[in-house]
Amino acid sequence: MALIRYFGQIAEATGCTREKVCIANINLKDLMDRLNEQYGLERFQKQIAVNQVLVNPNKTYLIKDSDEIVILPPYAGG
């Protein structure tokens, strides 16, 4: 089970801040397509972090069972 975490307006759209899902061995891009469809996330600008490192969502990355995937809206500190 991989862990997906959401922040800010994206957590508001998904209705949760984290969820565990069976998504091992699928591509990050396919996961994002699935989440965009499920939660209507397409309308948000976002960045993706895998295991605490920001990644290019268009690059091929095969998700592992132990991964933590974090979906971040635009930063608004200060």
Add this chain to the structure above:
Amino acid sequence: MKNVFIEGAITPEFIAQSLAKHQTKHSIGAHNIFLGQVRADEVDGQKVKGIEYTCYIELANSQLETIREETFQKYKLTCMHVYHSLGLVEAGEVCLFVFVSAERRKEVYAATEYLVNRVKEEVPIFGKEIFDNETHQWKVNQ
């Protein structure tokens, strides 16, 4: 950077104590401070009464460490401190405190602006602006 995040507002007492702690460091000749305060913006007749901050702490800490190292490489500083609130900060209260010290003044002006900009652009912090009538919108940095 250690203990950047503080629950609730950054108080004037905390800021004064931070300054006092530097009075034993006699190589310092200049301090510069930036304080970010929550503004009571008005949107469609509703006033922002506070901002609730959240952050992705693991990535925030690693980004802050990189920013710290690169700021020290770029400017000749004696020390630097960054503090940011989490949770609710009411309008008029301070949510960001950046404190830079050096031997001479020239370095601290440039370093402060550089640090503030990088914190705002690169640290995963999110702000929910809460209006008087309990509705909200998500803060967007200009």
